[in-house]
Amino acid sequence: MSTELRIELVPPHHPLPWRLLLMADPSRTAIKKYIDRSLLYLAFEYDMPIGALALLPQDETQAEIVNLAVDPDRQGQGVGQALIRTAIADARTRGIREIHVATGNSSLEALALYQKTGFRLARIEPDYFPAQYPEPIYEHGIWCRDRVWLVNHIDEPDQPIKPTGSGRISPVSDNPGF
Numbered sequence: 591m592s593t594e595l596r597i598e599l600v601p602p603h604h605p606l607p608w609r610l611l612l613m614a615d616p617s618r619t620a621i622k623k624y625i626d627r628s629l630l631y632l633a634f635e636y637d638m639p640i641g642a643l644a645l646l647p648q649d650e651t652q653a654e655i656v657n658l659a660v661d662p663d664r665q666g667q668g669v670g671q672a673l674i675r676t677a678i679a680d681a682r683t684r685g686i687r688e689i690h691v692a693t694g695n696s697s698l699e700a701l702a703l704y705q706k707t708g709f710r711l712a713r714i715e716p717d718y719f720p721a722q723y724p725e726p727i728y729e730h731g732i733w734c735r736d737r738v739w740l741v742n743h744i745d746e747p748d749q750p751i752k753p754t755g756s757g758r759i760s761p762v763s764d765n766p767g768f
C-alpha cells in the first residue's frame with residue numbers, strides 16, 4: 591500500500607465522493623437515505639478520495655457497513671481491508687460491539703474480504719436479489735440470488751487467519767478441476 595494513503599473519518603457535511611458511493615450502491619436515492627446518518631471513512635491518496643466506507647449505527651452497540659468501495663485503479667492493494675480495519679477500530683471506541691454487513695452469494699471477493707477482517711457468516715435471505723432487481727446479476731458465472739449477512743463481534747479478540755496461497759480468485763477457465 592502507498593505511504594501516501596491515509597484514512598480519515600470525515601466530518602458531517604464533507605463533500606460526498608459520489609463516484610465511489612455509486613459503485614457499491616447504484617441508487618442515489620438509497621444512498622441519500624443513509625449517508626447523513628452514517629460515519630463516513632475515506633481513504634485519501636494525495637488528497638484524492640480513492641476509497642469509502644459508510645458505517646450506519648443501528649443502536650448503541652450495533653452498526654452496519656452500508657457502503658464500501660475502492661477506486662478500480664486501486665483495488666486489490668489492501669485499501670478495502672484498511673478501511674474496514676480503521677472503521678472497526680473507531681467503532682470499538684464508540685462502544686459498538688457488533689458490525690453487520692450484507693453482500694451477494696456471488697460476490698466472492700467481498701465474502702473473502704469480510705472473512706479476512708473478522709466477519710463470520712450469519713444468515714442468508716434466499717432469493718433476495720431476484721425480488722429486488724428485474725435483470726439477473728451474474729458474477730464469476732454465479733447467479734446472484736441470495737443476500738448473505740455476516741457479523742463481526744468486534745469486542746472479541748481477532749482469530750488468526752492462516753493464508754493459503756495468494757487468496758486470489760481465478761477465472762473458472764483457469765480452474766479445470768471445477
Ligand SMILES: CC(C)(COP(=O)(O)OP(=O)(O)OC[C@H]1O[C@@H](n2cnc3c(N)ncnc32)[C@H](O)[C@@H]1OP(=O)(O)O)[C@@H](O)C(=O)NCCC(=O)NCCS
Nearest residue numbers: 614659660665666667668669670671699700702703757759
Ligand atoms: C470490494 C472492494 C471494496 C474491495 O476493496 P479492495 O481494496 O480491492 O480490497 P483489498 O485489496 O483490501 O482486498 C482484501 C481482500 O479481498 C479479497 N479480494 C480483493 N480482490 C480480490 C480478487 N480479485 N479476487 C479474490 N479476492 C479478492 C482478497 O481476499 C483480499 O485479500 P488479500 O489481499 O489477502 O488477497 C472493491 O473491490 C470494490 O470497490 N468493489 C466494487 C464495489 C463493491 O462491490 N462494493 C460492495 C462490497 S460488498
